[in-house]
Amino acid sequence: MRTEGLAPDLGVDLGGIKLANPVLMASGTFGYGADYVDLVDPADLGAVIVKGTTLHPRAGNPPPRIVETPSGMLNAIGLENPGIEAFMDEHLPRLRAHHVTVIVNIAGESVDEYAELAKIIDGSIGVAGIEINISCPNVARGGMQFGADPGAAREVVSAVRSVTSLPIVPKLSPNVTDIVSMAVACQDAGADAISMINTLSGIAIDIEKRRPLLGNVFGGLSGPAIKPVALRMIYQVYRAVDLPILGGGGIASARDALEFHMAGATAVSIGTGTFVRPTLAMEVIEGVRDYLVVHNLESIDQIIGAAAR
């Protein structure tokens, strides 16, 4: 029976990042919040995680950069972005003016670059937290090289920790043997939350040209195809680590998001799903709210990790 109680509280605390609702736009799927402005007001989202930002501008990988695969897609964008300076000067003021909760995704080619990026962001107004990209599978240097080894991850997270008091959220790669050891290393190094999962490394082949289809050969698999993998890894990390988890990987409905919460995610990120349904994030917020109302729950906290305890 539906109860006419108070509206449930959708707010969550992601390692010190206060979010009005638990639905975030994943890095690299929502640009700087301006591309979907006709369809989604970015201020209505829990937060926008902006495109992976590097110290210097990056042109990205040669095309083709994307290919559809069963229930998903491979991408090899290669961190195309205008660089941190252009982000701070051009994009951040606009996001701030629209009252968007902003998390900046940073990607370095070296430990020093991660620290330098974090230092630049640390002093700015309008950034709620930093997502540390140690999991991009599509760049030659940096990215996943720090996300495949607990020692390297610890080094990056420690370096960022030492230069900023902003909440820091390393984003983990699923392309590892032991995800728990990666999360533990991040926790030990001072992370405030864990973001997971980035894409799964894969390739596709053009049978006419008898060549790999993507310009970069390797790409990252996203979309509903990876949802069970993401859920399994979040479940494992939730049971092993005390940090809140930002969970994502193939969410395409409110029902999917609820599964992520129950596996242990405090908040969820939507990525590929937005390409298919631009308003998916708003539908997920509504659907999660409805679930809480129907089950007479006051807040999301009551379902986080419910299936992993």
Added chain:
Amino acid sequence: MERVEAKRAVCVETATIIKNDHVGVGLWEMELAAPRIVAAKPRPGQFVHVRTVPADPRGNPHAHPLLRRPFSLYDVDMERSNISILYKVQGTGTSLMTKLRPRDLIDIMGPLGRSFSTPSQANGPFTALVVGGGVGIAPLVYLTRLLRQRGCKVGVLYGASTCGELAALYRLQQLGASCRCTTLDESLGVCGVVTDLLPQAIQALHPDFIYTCGPEPMMAAVARIAQKNNIPGEASLEAHMACGVGACLGCARKLRGSDAGYVKVCVDGPVFPIDRIEFEAGEKHGAEEATECEQRV
């Protein structure tokens, strides 16, 4: 020439299928009631991003294929608020689309992208030469409609492998364009490829502007011939894309003379100035080399 900047008036709409007909060899035309997209005043060269599975709010959100498919506007009926797309069956998505029936619902998004430049009324008499190959004729039909409404003279060169693929010919003729066709099998018009006719058409029409869409080697040849004759033009490109709005950076393409990196076909295009495009490597085409037909003779 006026180039209307991409207006940010994108909407997502559950459109009703009015008709979905097999109109040529491998070619289908789908007409949709899409009042919201028509209200956004779509322009020739813009496209809609189509979910190829039937729209059903309670349906499976993971239905395959996942991603939308971009189709340029083939025609727009402002009075009825209908749009049309011309599509070629190429894979799972387009095969599924052929199964849709009138009154079925389909999820579309648009209008997207930058349109063709068109002459403003103040420019005086204007002659356009339109060069289309295969299903690439699609955006050029709506363009021809607009140009003819503005009183422009429009010559069309339209090529395909066989006459059954010249699905837009009747509509172009109805719009008052003078059309010349080529087919590779000599089933209609001149035997050969469409660019065989281009030098002669330029001499006869003295066009102010050339518009083209079709296979890359064809457009590359059009670009070379246009440049040789000092005629400006635009081409509409195709690319794999996910979002259609500039967020995913999937449809990157290099332009000539830009070291600033890649442009996005979805929002910086799909229409680009013909002299800026670095076309995909392809063999010489049409008038530049003996065609299959000439070799046969």
